[in-house]
Amino acid sequence: MNAVKKLRLPHYLLIAAGLLVLLSLVRVVDGANDVTSSGTVEAMLRLAVPIFLAGLGGLWAERAGVINIGLEGMMILGTWTGAWAGYQWGPWIGVLAGIAGGALGGLLHAVATVSFGVDHIVSGVAINILGLGLTQFLAGLVFNVGHAKELGGGPRQSPPVDPITKISLPVLSGGGGTPDWLGSLEKHHWFLVSDLAGVLRGLTHQMSLLTLVALLLVPVSYFVLWRTPFGLRVRSCGEDPYAAESLGVRVYRMKYAAVLISGGLAGLAGAFLVTVAAPIYQDGQTAGRGFIGLAAMIFGNWRPGGLAAGSLLFGYTDAMNVRDGGQAVHALLLFVAVLLVAVAAWQAWRRSFLAAGLAAVAAVGLLVWFLDSDVVPGELVSFSPHLTTLLVLALASQRLRMPAADGLRYRRGEAR
Known part of the structure; x- marks a missing residue:
């Protein structure tokens, strides 16, 4: 927990860059350009x-x-x-x-x-x-x-x-009838370069x-x-x-x-x-x-x-x-599998072998699912935002600290 508290903006930018590289690899492997x-x-x-x-x-x-x-x-x-x-x-x-x-x-x-x-x-x-x-x-x-x-x-x-x-934005994203440089780079589907251009264009177009x-x-x-x-x-x-x-x-x-x-x-x-x-x-x-x-x-x-x-x-x-429905979500199966492998390695290094084992099993299951299918069923695609909500809350629950008096009744002058 102390390590998390020491994270600063450069650390978060580095994490974001690593996730973008991983997403780019997933896009190249699966061909899901909408990722x-x-x-x-x-x-x-x-x-x-x-x-x-x-x-x-x-x-x-x-x-x-x-x-x-x-x-x-x-x-x-x-x-x-x-x-x-x-x-x-x-x-x-x-x-x-x-x-x-x-x-x-x-x-x-x-x-x-x-x-x-x-x-x-x-x-x-x-x-x-x-x-x-x-x-x-x-x-x-x-x-x-x-x-x-x-x-x-x-x-x-x-x-x-x-x-x-x-x-x-003018020039970068085609604002005011100017050239759309980021859009041109994105269309080439180059590794990482086109992905970065796509993200920046999405934020500025x-x-x-x-x-x-x-x-x-x-x-x-x-x-x-x-x-x-x-x-x-x-x-x-x-x-x-x-x-x-x-x-x-x-x-x-x-x-x-x-x-x-x-x-x-x-x-x-x-x-x-x-x-x-x-x-x-x-x-x-x-x-x-x-x-x-x-x-x-x-x-x-x-x-x-x-x-x-x-x-x-x-x-x-x-x-x-x-x-892109099932195709894009299918690519994310590989993305999450790689993240779970990293989580398993981290938990093993911390000697939390139960958590490491569960993460490794989940990673293998997602990888098998990814290799054995071409698209994710539509029912699961539509449910994916709510499933993400449940998973994130479950994984984040151990590091949370709510305000100490949150939800407690207060009356002026009362003894605690």
Whole structure:
């Protein structure tokens, strides 16, 4: 665990480079060019951002000691309010309305848990149910009548929302009618060079401005929570609210602020779905992303950087399903098998022979599966993002440390 704590940015960049080399080898061996294509990277970002924003909302709440499993309901509120405002006044007004809708759900959660001491899980489940039922009712009431219906609205969907502007870098990614150098390199399918070009082009071609805003929230959240007095007060409420109270921190105010920010970020995730991912509100649009966001937050050990990495992992597995289906996922069997061989060697070096043996057996099983098949069944492909969620949580569970007072009831002046 100490070795993990000593990792710095150069170490993470080295790990990322090693994974890219391995992916390139897998692509060459299996011929699955979509494994590192720019289209896959673009899809990964589009699918990962709402998961990341929801998880970031969960991080803010739980750092203040409030468990927020109502993220899914807050996302749903964000999709409806974002679409309702977006089709009438433009996508950026829709984004602001989505944030407000999610923050309203966060306010309800804060009133229930912070002021009235309701169990955090019960309150979160209630908000999920409320968000789903309320938006279904409002969709039929607002989108299925009058001008909204003429524009394409219905009982379970809104009229189309104008998408947010997308940008591409000039020269490198063809922005402004300039040459697309990275695209040209990618088409050659050279080992590593084309893979790196594909990844960079996916990050710089047709990127939504809202995606850029979401990516900037990683350093912003880290700075605010770990480098400002406000962030220190929020985190102290999640670790020991009574000690924070004794030092003059207004614990109730900090918890309310964090949960409101949490709801606003979840609402922003919902607004992203209706202004970038698919510019229209539809019933069931969130598809459990709020819960996957919670899983990404746990995988990231309640820190923004780890949360972003977990979200990209889930987004990547989902992009495999969207882009090339069974062929791309089949190539990942070899990728995971090689990683498990490395895990087995590492565990053996640490003299953890049981873990090493299990990793080796799993690696052999995946390698046999890879060699004995040409494509992964469609049922498993569609389930791969959820399977990844379960596996990552199982593997990461031993190194996690949640805030000490997370989910505990706090009452001002009470003895501990």
